[in-house]
Amino acid sequence: MSHHHHDDAGRWKHDGIRVVRGDQLDPAAAQTPGMFRQVAIDHARVGAQKLWAGTVAIAPDAKTGVHHHGALESIIFVIRGRARMRWGERLEYVAEAGPGDFIFVPPYVPHQEINADPDGTLECVLVRSDNEAVVVNITDVDPVEAPEAVYWVDPIHRHPAG
Incomplete structure (x- = not known):
């Protein structure tokens, strides 16, 4: 076995496949009522360059x-649980998703995530195409339908009033 292959083997042992167990997720530094987010995969935890993944539980x-x-x-x-997504310039479009369903959110689409179940927690896995959290809050939307009363706020998603 050549020295080169030995170097690769050693490097891959530490920089290869990583398994992050479900009980090893990292709670987000700041948690707020209504939402609990945990990080599974990011740059700090596993060295991911282009992806972020975690879980979210929404009240x-x-x-x-x-x-x-x-x-x-x-x-x-x-x-x-039951996820309701609203999107568009005036949140004029709506779709719902349940267990086993995937939701794709394209770049720059104004949207709002809602737990559509008044009695149960919405549990999701979230994957983003970059390690940097990019969130642009939109405060001047005139929604087609009056939004639900409870806001999910965290360091990424701020309350619309503030």
Whole structure:
């Protein structure tokens, strides 16, 4: 076995496949009522260059303010509960997703995530196409339908009033 292959083997042992166990997720530094986010994969934890992944649990009836993620693409996989997505310039479009469903959020699309279940927690896996959290809050939306009353706010998603 050549020295080169030995170097690769040693490097890959530490820089190769990483398994992050479900009980080893990292709670976000700041948590707020209505939402619990945990990081599984990011640059700090595993050296990811182009992806971010984690889980989010959203309390019954909670929702985000209207926002978009710039050039980032996002994928949301629903594990448990009912997700309602509103999107568009006036949140004029709506779709719902349940367990086993995937939601794709393209770049620059104004949207709002809502837990559509008044009684149960919405549990999702979230994957983003970049390690940098990009969130552009949109405060001047005149929604087609009056939004739900509870806001999901965290360091990424701020309350629309503030």
